[in-house]
Amino acid sequence: MTTTSSPHYSAENMIPFIDLAAQQAHIRPQVDEALQKVLNHGQYIMGPEIAALETKLAQFTKTRHAISTSSGTDALLLCLMALGLRPGDGVIVPSFSFAASAEVMPCLGAVPIFAEVDHETFTLDPHKLDDAMAAAQAAGIRVVGIIPVGLFGQAADMVTINHFADSHGLWVLDDAAQSIGAQRDGKVVGQMAKMTATSFFPAKPLGCYGDGGAVFTDDDDLADITKSARVHGMGKNRYQYDRIGMTARMDTMQAAVLLEKLAIFPDELRRRQVLADRYHDALAGLVTPQKLANDATSSWAQYCVLLPNGTDRNTIQAALKQKGIPTAIYYTQGIHQHPPYAAYPIETGGLEVTAELCDRILALPFHAWLDDATQDYIITGLHTALNA
Ligand SMILES: Cc1ncc(COP(=O)(O)O)c(C=O)c1O
Numbered sequence: 001m002t003t004t005s006s007p008h009y010s011a012e013n014m015i016p017f018i019d020l021a022a023q024q025a026h027i028r029p030q031v032d033e034a035l036q037k038v039l040n041h042g043q044y045i046m047g048p049e050i051a052a053l054e055t056k057l058a059q060f061t062k063t064r065h066a067i068s069t070s071s072g073t074d075a076l077l078l079c080l081m082a083l084g085l086r087p088g089d090g091v092i093v094p095s096f097s098f099a100a101s102a103e104v105m106p107c108l109g110a111v112p113i114f115a116e117v118d119h120e121t122f123t124l125d126p127h128k129l130d131d132a133m134a135a136a137q138a139a140g141i142r143v144v145g146i147i148p149v150g151l152f153g154q155a156a157d158m159v160t161i162n163h164f165a166d167s168h169g170l171w172v173l174d175d176a177a178q179s180i181g182a183q184r185d186g187k188v189v190g191q192m193a194k195m196t197a198t199s200f201f202p203a204k205p206l207g208c209y210g211d212g213g214a215v216f217t218d219d220d221d222l223a224d225i226t227k228s229a230r231v232h233g234m235g236k237n238r239y240q241y242d243r244i245g246m247t248a249r250m251d252t253m254q255a256a257v258l259l260e261k262l263a264i265f266p267d268e269l270r271r272r273q274v275l276a277d278r279y280h281d282a283l284a285g286l287v288t289p290q291k292l293a294n295d296a297t298s299s300w301a302q303y304c305v306l307l308p309n310g311t312d313r314n315t316i317q318a319a320l321k322q323k324g325i326p327t328a329i330y331y332t333q334g335i336h337q338h339p340p341y342a343a344y345p346i347e348t349g350g351l352e353v354t355a356e357l358c359d360r361i362l363a364l365p366f367h368a369w370l371d372d373a374t375q376d377y378i379i380t381g382l383h384t385a386l387n388a
Helices: 020-041 048-061 072-082 100-107 126-138 158-168 220-229 252-283 313-322 352-360 372-387
Strands: 065-069 090-094 111-115 143-146 171-175 195-199 213-217 303-306 361-364
Touching (some): 072 195, 072 213, 100 111
Antiparallel strands (some): 303 361
8 A cells, every 4th residue: 555645734734533535535436436336227225236245244254144234333233133132131331432332222221231341452351241240230130241342443352251151141242343354363353253243434444435334143043133123124025024123224325335445445454553563663651552462453443542640631632733633532431421321330340440541541543544654743743742
């Protein structure tokens, strides 16, 4: 991949935090042609590109079934419907995540049980799952499943989580909205849980030009239910309904875009790793980056670091902004701290790691088309801001 640089950044001329335009410039002719084909055949719903994309996604994730959906949130919802989540059931989920990971439970009348993440990898801490079970039990809630999140592109410790789930009779649904393309312990995302949901929101590592998502599973029955539920619960015959469902299909246009994006995704993943390594080496000793577990690769949806304890994050962000370097905070609060979630149980040990990460985390500009010179400028900017 070739990249170009533009060093004249300022508060009026900010570096793009994620540069979707640079990627589009690279594949624009292919995307134009793909969209033209959809306009010509006119099958806007479940057109041929949907089946083509699902075949390619199943190959990419090495799963039996890839089922495209209207968003990552709908992918999670469809999985929960297929897994048979019932009102009042409890599902363990990390509080240090995007709201969608937890909101899908109350949408179905079920209860999120907020759990802790690991201090180094920022993903669900499997060694504290007993504490989450205890909190549910104290609240009289029966836990039926766990939703680990592949945060910032890195899968959670799914081997240990699956082991815990098996020994407690729970299912595992991997929220891989941010982590498609990652690997861990010899498996690719999609294969690591009974069901997996991902998002193709434009800013995600593999994004479309609107909303989109997908469900992955090796289980034929769960796949059948998911496909039915995404079209109103329709059975084998049209206008015959087997279950309650919803409209959760992907548009053909988005599938056409994604087919082109998927073709360059492996190259982009390699470039993302190079950029993550460059940040890692250049920022060593200055800040604490998200740790990659042994035998893990990440799709680096975000490059997040912890600022040193006691740093005034607002001052650092303002100093970087002056130099045209945008930053973001994922996440300012655990999900459990937001008013709609206040009544749900949190694990018995409390969520101190989540609170600390929320206080210290900072996301730096990151995307596959970031050029070395601009990245060096960001690195120098962060060194200067922290040493001021
Ligand atoms: C961890 C996580 N889960 C779920 C979602 C929901 O995906 P979507 O925005 O496609 O509905 C997101 C999107 O940001 C996410 O980051």
